[in-house]
Amino acid sequence: MKTQAILLASRPSGLPTAAQFRFETLDLPTPEAGQVLLKTLYVSVDPYMRGRMNAGKSYVPPFAVGEPLAGGAVAEVVESRNEAFPAGSVVVGNLPWQHYSLADGKSLNRVPTDQAPVSYFLGLLGMPGLTAYFGLLDICQPKAGETVVVSGAAGAVGMVVGQLAKIQGARVVGTAGSDEKVAYLKQLGFDEAINYKTTPDIAQALAAAAPAGIDCYFDNVGGPITDAVYGLLNKHARIALCGQISSYNDAVVPTGPRPEGKLLTTSARLQGFIVSDYFSRWPEGIAKLTEWYGAGQLQFEETITEGFDQIPAAFLGLFSGENTGKAIVKVA
Amino acid sequence: MKTQAILLASRPSGLPTAAQFRFETLDLPTPEAGQVLLKTLYVSVDPYMRGRMNAGKSYVPPFAVGEPLAGGAVAEVVESRNEAFPAGSVVVGNLPWQHYSLADGKSLNRVPTDQAPVSYFLGLLGMPGLTAYFGLLDICQPKAGETVVVSGAAGAVGMVVGQLAKIQGARVVGTAGSDEKVAYLKQLGFDEAINYKTTPDIAQALAAAAPAGIDCYFDNVGGPITDAVYGLLNKHARIALCGQISSYNDAVVPTGPRPEGKLLTTSARLQGFIVSDYFSRWPEGIAKLTEWYGAGQLQFEETITEGFDQIPAAFLGLFSGENTGKAIVKVA
Incomplete structure (x- = not known):
């Protein structure tokens, strides 16, 4: 054959x-x-x-x-x-x-x-959904009323992150790269969505969308969006570092403003992760995601x-x- | 009066x-x-x-x-x-x-x-000692045999961090800014100490001092030493972000290589903190530090x-x- x-x-x-x-x-x-x-x-x-x-x-x-x-x-x-x-x-x-x-x-x-x-x-019921599940619920642990920002929000992981954060009762802000994606995020229930490609000042747009500051950040993208988020973190913020698609094709490590000063003065926690770190808990994640999907609480x-x-x-x-x-x- | x-x-x-x-x-x-x-x-x-x-x-x-x-x-x-x-x-x-x-x-x-x-x-029995105690034992959580790197190791916090890490059974590498400080760190029991001011290649020196990679990093300094540490992190490394003295006098946020890529691929955790985050546990910390000092296990x-x-x-x-x-x- x-x-x-x-x-x-x-x-x-x-x-x-x-x-x-x-x-x-x-x-x-x-x-x-x-x-x-x-x-x-x-x-x-x-x-x-x-x-x-x-x-x-x-x-x-x-x-x-x-x-x-x-x-x-x-x-x-x-x-x-x-x-x-x-x-x-x-x-x-x-x-x-x-x-x-x-x-x-x-x-x-x-x-x-x-x-x-x-x-x-x-x-939704595979690696992207599980990545959203563990990164948001285990690392970010958003509480009701807190503000969660998701970069790459219209991607497979990001759209699940945002919906899970809404289930937790958080205010959810997403960034994406087209007006169609922004409209889709609003339809999914995101409180605010920003087209980073057409926004003249991403830091200003994020500050307006997160007037109480940012408690949780789920980062799929890195680069200037992430720089802007660091400047808006609340005390004891939690960051799930999931992806850096803005730099995957860079031949050398990109440079940018050093984040440590902001992370230090806010006592923030940043956790890099890959879904396989949670391998032993995948059945739990699949079961919960399936349950929410079955109940109509998650779209994909x-x-x-x-x-x-x-x-x-x-x-x-x-x-x-x-x-x-x-x-x-x-x-x- | x-x-x-x-x-x-x-x-x-x-x-x-x-x-x-x-x-x-x-x-x-x-x-x-x-x-x-x-x-x-x-x-x-x-x-x-x-x-x-x-x-x-x-x-x-x-x-x-x-x-x-x-x-x-x-x-x-x-x-x-x-x-x-x-x-x-x-x-x-x-x-x-x-x-x-x-x-x-x-x-x-x-x-x-x-x-x-x-x-x-x-x-030792005040804020610097408590900063070392909580940053190392609560955030870094070194295990016996792991490698701990401390920047600013001859400072009030760093020298306690290194000795506490030795008590935990870790291999301890410190960086400091003079040969006298390096000699002092060796005397305190540090396994390796590096004079970052005279070392031509800090990344190479750290790699040689930490041949099994770096599991824990207690950062008092930031800047190029920290950049080099990021490149040597082991999977699931823990970083206690305590200070950034290399940039406290900078008028603008300094730039450098973005750390997120390294933190992502190693599933590392970075936690900014200040000793007041642990206020409720200060009595525990003072009691333990006093006990180790009384037993001759901590010098200052x-x-x-x-x-x-x-x-x-x-x-x-x-x-x-x-x-x-x-x-x-x-x-x-």
Whole structure:
């Protein structure tokens, strides 16, 4: 059996381009005992993958040049030699960017098909939703009446953060990169939303949107938005440092105003994290998110691109802010 | 009755000079019911006071121009209309820079005269010691075998941090600004000490001194030393952000490499704090520090300047790194 695959052709310097990706046809052996043959249904494209395209260490080991890229995916079992994953069942796991792939059961989780669209297990009920859940509720711990700011608020993580903060009774301010996204955030229940691309003075806009100061900051973006937030922190503010998409493509460490002075005088806490830090608590998170979704308290949005050959374009689109919510590629 | 006082003559821009201080003779009324008349014995000069000389808010409200400066001091009660503080007792409190002053009992604590030199209640058994105690043990939480780095290690706080970290079984690396200070740190039991002023490459020197990476960082200084530490953090590192003396005299927020990327990929936690955040736990801290000091497990060092008129010079000396340990002025 053969399958098409997308390989890392070369490491990018700065912004990746189509030249970093190569399509190849690979041979796929017959599943051995314990293995399953998977047909990829949906592929997740995520900002963190940019870090894995570099040679240096990031959250997770780098992708190898000449090997398939990989990431979160939903797939259907088409042939099974593993009782836990019968043919026809739907699974989520870390899978190569291929139409078909082999996997043992260790890295797979079966997902129900009756609770939400199965692609949501790459979004609201998957890593982005869990990232929002633990970053907001465990690190930021917003109290009713406090002000929460979320950067990258119209992304898959940010939109869940904002809704969870509203469930906690907080005032919620989001930043995003288009008027459409700002309108969408208001529709989700955000108290204020700022288009950082058209706002002449982000610090002034944030100060107006957070007149009582900022108690919690969930940062997906970094850079000038974050600089402005630091200047508005209340005493004992909590910052969940989740992403820095504004600098993922920088070849050298960017410079900016040193934040330590502001963090010191406000006794603020800043915690970097990755969702795998909370691995043992994922079942709790999925259960709570599923419950809120089922009760109509959480909405979710996907930007779905169609076609296996569009995976690189969907990934590259993350860095021009094209997607609202979770960027997904529908493969089959 | 009259007393000499030191007033804030004008707000400094950048490094303060002698021109910021004015000596005046003030009238002192007779103590009212509940008040005591105090004779100042020792005055503490501390880096944080620089922040109070600015108009803007810092940890604590700014000093007023034309009013006496104030800070931690040890004094003797010479006349008492408060039963809790009989004449002859020794107290510690926040007092104006005056030979004599009036106080009610609310801001004073009596100190024992038989456990340590009374000036230690401005150092090892006072705010600096408590700052070290809570910052290291509550925020950094070093485990045996982990590596702790302390910047400004030969200062009043840093030298206690390093010794407490040794008591916890950690490997301890300190940075300081002279070979004499480095030698002193070694004598205190620091595993490695680096003279940052003569080391050509602070990042390389820290990497050599912390070959297993850095688990805990107690930062008194900020700037390039801190930048280098960020690059060597281990996963789940803890940073106690205690001071930024390298930038207290900067007129604008200094720029530097953005730290968020490193804090993110290591899931590090950075906590700004001031010792008053732990006010309710001060008795615990003083008791433990007194116990370790009594058992010979903690040493302490003071740089004592003699004479009331030398208070401004002793304060200014903090910013040229003249003192080892606690900078104290003996007034009477």
